[in-house]
Amino acid sequence: MWSLAWQTTKTRLSGFVGAFIAILCGTALVAGCGILMESGLRAGVPTQRYAEAAVVVGGVQTTKPPGADFGESEQVTEQTTVPETLIKRIADVPGVRQAVPEQDFPANVVTSSGQVLTGPNGTQSRGHNWDAAVLAPFSLREGHAPEAANEVVFDAELAARSGVSVGSTVRISTRSTPMEFRVTGIATPKSGTGLTRQSALFFSAARAADLSGKPGQVHAVGVLAAPGVSTGELEDRISAAVSGEPVTVTTGMSRSTVEFLDVSQTRVLLFALAGSFGGFAILVAVFVVSSTLALVINQRRREFALLRAIAATPKQIRKLISAETMLVATLAGVLGAGLGVAVGYGLRNAFAGIGVIPPDFGLAVGPLPLVVAFLLGLGAARLAAWSAARRPASIRPIEALGEAAVERRELGRTRVLIGWLLVVLGFGGSTVPMYVTGDGALAASSMSALVVVIGLSVLGPKVVAFMTRIIAPVLSGVSRISGYLAAANNQANARRLASAVTPVMLAVSFAISMFYSQTSAAAAKQEQAVRSTTADHVLTSTTGALSPEVAAAARALPGVAAATSVIRTDVVTTVPEEKRLRVMKYPAQGLDGDQVRGVLDLGVVSGNLADLRGDTVAMSKGEADWYDKKIGDEVDFWFADGRPAKVKLVAVYTHNQAFGEYVLPAGLARAHTGDRMDNSVLVRQDPNADPAAMTAALRSLSARYPGLTVTPGSTVSAVESASGQQQFYLNLVAVGVILGYVVISVANTLVMTTAQRSREFALLRLIGTTRGQVVRMMRLEALTTAGVAALLGTVVAAIPLVLLNLALRDTPLPSGTPAVFGGIIAGAFLLSLVSLGLSTRVTLHAKPIDAIGLRE
Known part of the structure; x- marks a missing residue:
């Protein structure tokens, strides 16, 4: 064989x-x-601050609730910490030469002109305790180590960029208003003048602990090995010593996962x-x-x-x-x-x-x-x-x-039954967004289009035969000879045409569905955010984070009716399913409960957001109904840093698209973020206040908090989970790659269907059909292929998209530029015309009398 x-x-x-x-x-x-x-399992980036450390002990990197199945966990989205009490335990492990705790917190230099300097190429600028410099290692190029509370050491790259030298007085912004420090030294790492992913400023151990805002906690513990002790052996000993503690022990490339959250x-x-x-x-x-x-x-x-x-x-x-x-x-x-x-x-x-x-x-x-x-x-x-x-x-x-x-014209009964079943299931799945919200609705909408395409491909000859009967009179009217031949070919060879239509239909439907479902979901979130925001101003920072003091400073200004901090975060919950416990991550945010009424309308249906303080939470109606929670009930979940939460439900709201499934008190949410900072502040001015004067007063806060910017309330953005912010672009890349694959396959299919017709072309030429008439016939067939595929692909994608937009936005029209739809349709026609046109011309190069004798 x-x-x-x-x-x-x-x-x-x-x-x-x-x-x-x-x-x-x-x-x-x-x-x-x-x-x-x-690469997700064993790749990464080389560590920088821990290059000399054999082992690095950091906070737990995943949230795995008790009872969750293997593989059911969520990655933390906030920087985690290590209890200080573990430092001595690690230092006492045999083979440990030194266990060095490291503090890590935002620290940005403020220039004399008020400019805030971040790290190289827009990266972060971080503060640390000088003791941890040995982990890189950093060594002093000039000056001495920081000892007093007002002393600091710069890395050489940051010192050059900020124009400071030993003895200079600088202002540094951490988690409050900028403070003055005296530069006592310039340090360099083992190679170069600074780190490529960050700038480093070093403070005394006591000052660094104070600035980090995490009493009793350190970011990580770097371990220097004693001479002759292997890394693997030391890792095993330390893992045994800290067994049962909420920490992770890393070596090699994995050390960078503790250093860099991204x-x-x-x-x-x-x-x-x-x-x-x-x-x-x-x-x-x-x-x-x-x-x-x-x-x-x-x-x-x-x-x-x-x-x-x-x-x-x-x-x-x-x-x-x-x-x-x-x-x-x-x-x-x-x-x-x-x-x-x-x-x-x-x-x-x-x-x-x-x-x-x-x-x-x-x-x-x-x-x-x-x-x-x-x-x-x-x-x-x-x-x-x-x-x-x-x-x-x-x-x-x-x-x-x-x-x-x-060519066999009829399809088997089993094939017809399966095809129609898939079509019905697909269109049935497109109704899911009418009953379910969130990512589940989006996934169901996109998947339903794919199921319908597969169903139509199974029914391809039947569907194409029906379409060609409608198109035949049009083709005959366009051209008496070429149009008639194209119509006759399409009707007599429905299977051949279906094999060409199916991949084009798949490409059209897939592209339309994936693009417009994402733009529609993003638009629904943003429209609800703008519609539900009653704040007049939004305060943000050029560094990406605001001091927690800004909200209180804004409330103290004359003419401010309300001002709330906004802390973007995530929560992790469990969803019991048959024989398994599923772990889910949802976007959440922290707000000042007593200030929310003036700046945001969350669509509260029960409870009171003014009670949002201490260990409390507000949940979306869908989430509360799913877990059968009522006002006053206890709610369990996990914070973005992996810590468990047990809080009381005080309010239920409906505007969850824009504001997430959970709303926490600002202080509680902030306590479980890595930097203890705010993302923004929403400000509502008094109706009698002068808008121009109010804007000027808010902008004057930038003198106390450099980098602060003031924008209108209409610029507020919907809350997104950290893992979902780039989902739209991820899907675009996925669509592009898969469409590239489908396009190659479409071109192959069209070329092959044309190449097999060399004897047919030869016969037409021998009975008097001119070369031009054959080319026009194939051009009309290409238009038919693309037209049928574009029509079916558009309809298949449009029905789920219409239902999705009705559910999310109360309008049948998808959000997104029409130019993308036009480009998809134009691409389908161009692909069909070029593929069939080139293959037709190549096939027609042979003399008819020679081609008619070729074997099939």
Whole structure:
């Protein structure tokens, strides 16, 4: 069988080009996702502040509620800490030369002109205790270490950028108004003049502990190993010593997850993103490869009919098709796995370009993702071959030659039933946003469109035949000869046309659904935020964080009716499901309960936001109903830093799209953030106050709090979880990559359907049809292909989008620029015209008398 498969494959190489490219691209995409997934497990960025430390003990990095299944956890989104009581325990571990605690807090230099200096290239500027300088290590280039409370040491890069030297007096902003310090030294790391990801300022140990605002806690403990002690051995000993404590013990590349919160989050994000993205890529690969193989096999109807007529069994036909596919898939899989390395780097660069992952986050390229991608590519090809081989293997020998003469028009009852069932299920799923809100509604809307597309692809010949009957008179009216021929071809070859329409429809529907569902969801959140915000002014900072003192300072100004801090954060909850406990993360925010009424309308339906103080919480109505919570009930969840919460429910509200599922008292939310800072302050002025004078008074606060900016209340933004802020851009990258794969497959399909018609073109030429008439015929067929695909793809995407927007925004029209829709439709037409046009011209190069004698 393998010998026969090799012979048939060699003689029909052009027919297998489409399948080869489809498997090649699918394997490369899966391999690239696998590399990202592996990188999420063992890659990162080199540590900077802990380069000399063999082991770093930091706060717990994940929230895993009791009873949660394996893999059910959420990454913390706030900087965690280590209890000071562990320092001595770690120092007493055999093999530890020194256990060095490190404090970490925001510290920005304020220039004489009031400018706030951040780190290099806009990165953070952080303050630390001088004792921790040995972990980098930093060494003094000049001057001496800080000893008094008003002394500071600069890294050399920051000193040069701020123009200070030893003996200079500088103003530094931490968590309050800027304070004056005297520069006592300039320090440099082991190489260079500063750190690339941050600027570093060093204070005395007592002053650093005071400025960090975390009594009894340190950011991390760096461990210097004694001579002759291996890192692995020391890690095991320290892990045993701190067993049961809420800390994580790291070595090697993992040390950067303690140093940089974004690295820790990136590793989890890459793992989850690559897993879901890769799974979706496999689904699309099976779908496209099946379509391509079905077209190849359909072109060989006479060949399989002859084999059946000379007593080939159905099993032998299936084995032949499987063997041919495996030969092609093996070569495509090997090349695709190698190409996956380039795809992995391309995806990494794309994600870094939109700010989802740090630009210096490295990749871990090992053999495992390439081998798995190769095997998955073979599996997808095998599944596609099984699906495509069912028809030629199942026909009876006596029907074989008749089956080959004319394209079979009717679909089997089982196929029709499955197709209509998928369509009904898909459109049924599009109603989910009418009953469910949040990310679940968005996911259901997007997935329903995909299910309908798959259903329509199963029903392809029937749907296309119906559409071509409607279009036929139009084509005949456009051109008496070419239009008539195009209409006749479309009606007589509905299966062939369906194989070309399906991937184009998939591309159109997928692109429209993914883009406009994201823009509509974002618009719904922002519209509700603006509609529900009664504040007149929003105070923010150029550094991204405001001092907690700003809200109180604003309330003290004449003419201010209300002012509340806004702290953006997340909460983690558990959702009991059948035989499992699911862990979910929701966006939340902290507000001053007694000030909310003047600045925000949360749509409160029960309780009172004025009671939002101490250990209390307000929940969205959907969340309260789900957990069956009433006013006064106790609510359990986990803060963004992984600490458990047990608070009392004091209010239930409905405007959860804009303001998240949970609202906490400002002080409680702030206590569980890494820097203990505010994100913004919302200010409502007295109705009798002069707006211009009020704006000027608020802007005058920038003298006390450098970097403060004042904008109108209409600029307020909806609350987003830390993991969801770049979701729109992530989806755009995903859409772009998968659409690129689909476009290649579409071009293959269109070229193959045209190439098989060389004898048809030759016959038309021999009976008097001119070359131009054939070209026009194919141009009209290309327009028909693109038109049917665009229409069906638009309808399939439009119904879920209309229902989604009615549920979220009370309007059927999706949000987002119409230019994207126009570009998608134009791309579908351009792709069809170019693919069919080029392949037609190449096919017409042969002389008709020569082409008519070519074998099929």
